Amino acid sequence: MIQRGQLTQPTAVLVLIFVLVIALGTALLMLPAARSPGAPETTFLMALFTSTSAVCVTGLVVVDTATHWSPTGHVILMILFQLGGFGMMTAATLLGFLVNRQMRMKSKLLLQTETHALAVGDVKGIAKIVLGMTLLVELLMAICLALRFWWGHEMSFAQALWYGVFHSVSAFNSAGFALWSDGLTGFVGDPWILSPVMLASFIGGLGFPVLHELMRRRRRATLSLHVVLTLWGTTFLYVLGAIVFFMAERHRPETLGVLSGGDAGMAALFTSVAARSSGFNVIDLGQLSQFSMTLHYALMFIGGGSASTAGGVKVTTFFVLLLVVWNEIRGNQDVEFRRRRIAESAQRQALTLLVLSSASVALGVMLLLPLSDLPYHLVLYEVISAFANVGSSTGITANLPAGGQFLLVVLMFIGRVGVVTLAVALAMNHTRRPYRYPEEKPIVG
Template identity: 40%
Template sequence: MDRLGRTDRRSWLGRLRDAVDALVKSSPSRFAILVFAALILLFTLLFSLPIARAGSGSGAPLHDAFFTAVSVICVTGLATVDMATYWSPFGNALVFIGVNIGGVGVLTLASILGFVISRRLGLRAKLIAASDTNPSRIHVGPVAERQAVRLGEVGGLLATVAITALVIELAIAVAMIPSMLRAGYDWFHSIWYSFYYSAMAFTNTGFSPNPGGMAPFEHDYWMQTLLMIGVFVGSLGFPVIFALARSWRTPRRWSLHVKLTITTTVILFVLGAGMFLLLEYNNPRTYGQLDAGPTVFQSLFMSAMTRSGGFATIDMHDLNGSSLLVSDMLMFIGGGSASTAGGIKVTTLAVLFLAAFAEARGAPAMEAFGRRIPRDMLRLSVSVVLWGATIVAVSSIAILQITKEPFDYVLFDVISAFATCGLSTGLTAELPPAGVYVMGATMFLGRVGTVTFAAALAASQRRQLYRRPEERPIVG
């Protein structure tokens, strides 16, 4: 009987392994989406438990538990409740664990789970993780091996993801402890808040564990600098971090992806800060009462946080309409590919600008840093932008119809949800349940990624053995 029981158990595990293997082979993207959806359902159940809610014998309402689970797993940072007071220590532990799981990334997370199930990192799992380093791998066309982590290095990439997250979060947390003590917290809360803020910065989430949020650190530039560092590093993307860890002394050996990501990120950071400085320096509700130095610093902080960080030292609804629009643009762009940030990604924007520049010069191909970029990358970039714009447009229309709130506030919060940024004008916290579910779906689609979602909906790539006659429509 025991022997028979052990045989049945092995058969059950074997059947599970075979089922997962078949699903991964049929569509890695769908498998990744299912993994993320399963995590959201699990955390929704956990947040619904009475033990997760502070000071109450009942659990959180379903829409609040669902929204919090999506926001945590998708590392967004939006909330319909006061995160510092609503959840119990168990609930806060769920938030801390969830953002670190979500920060790993959709496809990389699927690879790790596949590795756990099969006890080995097979070719298919390696392909999933490799596609997380470069979304172009799910499309037909030549992809230079230097533009992504090579297949044999995927094991190193997964180890780098875990080690990098641990080391960076630990270093930032230790550096934050003096700020917490200076703010008046005891040693226990100082350590807990430091690790919490560190995780929220590196994963680009933006939750605050303490009542009052960033208010106690409004003039603590050391604390704000550490938050900016965590957000910046997390938004670069694990493939970039992996490449920098291997060859940080030799920039000439960096891949085109690494160079485009770093260059575009720095340019957007500086331009964003300049725009906020220009548009808000005389706004009495934001920077109008500050001296020149603090105004420049807060502009830099705002530029970093609108890329996907989610922390704020001012109320978003106090910004001028022009600044809200700049914030919308920065949030929509987001951070680097396979990073903890959201948005359409900086490399997508870089490819679009390179295409426009090549078209203006009459050049036959897009080029950057001595490399030619294939034209199918332009098709992919346009698809990402169109899918993202469509999701934002549909969600904005739905929220406008549900709430009847001003368009600029609705657009700001919807883009923040899509780009998993976490900044809010205050609209999200006031949403009715119907609006909460719409915003939750927007966060999910934004985090999963427009490319991954589109690939999951597509049946399978098919080769076309013929070409139709060519004809040029009038454009422009």
Template identity: 50%
Template sequence: MGHRSDHRPARLIPLAFLITALIGTGLLCLPAATVEPGGAPVMTALFTAVSAVCVTGLIVQDTAQYWSFFGQVVILGLFQLGGLGIMSGATLLGLLVKRHLQLSSRLVAQRETHSLGLGDVTSVLRIILLVTLAVEAVLTAILALHLHLMYDEPWRTALWNGLFHAVSAFNNAGFSTYSDSLARFVADPVIIVPMMLALIIGGLGFPVLYEVSNWRKGKRWSIHAQITLWGSAVLLLGGTLVILAYEWSNPATLADQPVWQKLLSAVFHSATARTAGFYTVDVGAMEPQTLAANYLLMFIGGGSAGTAGGIKVTTFFLLFFFIWAEIRGNPDTVVFRRRIPHAIERQAMTVLSLGFVSVALGTTALLSFTEHEMGAVVFEAISAFSTVGLSTGITAELPPAGQLVIIALMFVGRVGTITLAAALALRGASKHYRYPEERPIVG
């Protein structure tokens, strides 16, 4: 009986997301949800609801022009619930896993990793909620004030646009109440920089935010926090350099911008390419090399137990440490003077492999339903699976069957990684027997 209950979180998470998406679909089908009378078709409502609750940002209809204020409120509610559910759900699963350890082991693990405590679950959720609301409130105030004073938006409009973008940014949702996303603000650092900081903070993951906020001099950060922070910095810098190298002279993207604006645009795109679907330059007009770099950035995604998708920063960089240890013939993988268990290696390889398989199957299915070129289809498949939301512009042109493939990729990419983590971490006790060993040829 206990074995079955241990796996219940792995079943409840996708079920909760599915029910939320279906409720959102029903609300978006109401006549009041659209600007034009009659309401949205079921497929349009379903696609938008799943994209919102999975905090992806891919759309088949212009959010600003197609959905009414009520419809936009529903969309905001969906990606707020999706973001909070992912952060709290993944974090609490981590606590649940630790509860299966003996008390002495838990105390040692807590002391050595400086991880979250095992206290009242309600207090943990309260902290997550407070961090979320605090970041969103500050960003809303900055955006609303600036939109009113500098862009002459009426206070009511400025407040709504500020709130919508603040919640969308922190939850890495990528939805915008402007038809051109953030392209109109490409030269406005007061809009771009706070938005970028919010999506980076949301994408780091709550365990990292918790450690950073509770850091004291002489206290050691956990391996997870160190890999996430250093890895995110490396990916942000690397993505920026690649974008600058290939888009500097591209007349359709950065060529006509002054140097400071090119730098701002490159940093912003490098940040949003791993987590959210906001854009300030035309993604479809980027050079093939830049799009290829986007494949990798999107596939990696953000931090674990955060609002970003992908296979996660820790998974990606741990694989490098595993490979380096194997090349050097070391029996143990050591990161920052800490040994990584072999079970983590298997989990990382499982997440990576299933991610590749999901994208490959999704790409193959999409190619069956569209005549778009391979590069654009691969981009869309990775963007959906990693819940990034960037698009080369083909999503709205896909037939219903193609849109269903995107819906499946978004759902698997967002919920599947959490469910997989729960299933791997909460699996039953080890067997009391082992089969004889044999070594097949590798490579």
């Protein structure tokens, strides 16, 4: 049995590591070499916001990434969001060695929760896949993007290579940082650019436990429930988002109306993928209809797969709760899916994460509204984007007052580190009592 004291210290160390990396990133971004010649001086809040956004792989910005930061600053940013995406997956492994100096059973149990490993013995394997898959996907996507930039967009080889590497790392880690002031809108009709970015975002957003199991497919007769929920849920949300965005925006000149049918379809799919993970944009998100923006709220809040580079409450959390509702409607005593019974502890954890995440977003909106005179729907969009670590923006972030920007910093940090820490605490904080109280059924509804 894991005691409370055994849990508190490791999770506190995990939070402290991210605080230290953000602080280091803030200091580096405040160096004169990190900003472009002629750019305004980088204030502490600018550097803190950008560093937090990078380490928490969010992508929200208060200054123009393309023009404010120098090549040195861009390298610093890339290192920060690489550490943020890769580090969240490997931090628990490092934590186990730091705390216990070896992979003891209690550390493996904690690491299993942190990395969402499917078995205790899978922890080391998942750590290896984190490194191997990160390097492999980023390398392949960087090559594809660099060749396209070089051959199709008249860049020098050196510039094309750098742009390919930067955007590959940004896409895989769901960071959403781009080296153009208007994001990727200049490539809205180029599938050779958008497809690699979407693929990298998709792979990074699945979660390493899913990739681990898929790579070991020959050893398993059937896929685990976690992998099935993640794959089918992710596919369903991508397709649903693309169809709805296309139908809602196809004839609106502010968004997809000016594009051909094929380009509009690609832009709708890209927007659906980016809404759940990467945060890139190929259209002006501030011009979305209210209907599309409402869908964007939901996609951002749900996010990607567990133990992935994406944020949100996670696909499995959302679909586990849907299964709870469906089985309750059908009158089933257990929550069942594909001839498997979902543990009651997983149901409670999913509900707790949803309630606390919803409360965080609601509190963020209530605190941010008095600080600005912006419409409610824009404030809600920005708060969800920050908390879910998506990075999509309607363009209001830079215009928020200092208090509002600092609030988004807190939301980005809580959304990235706090939810993971909470998930660890919920999964590990199980105590067995030798007794149970009498049962009562309060009236519900």
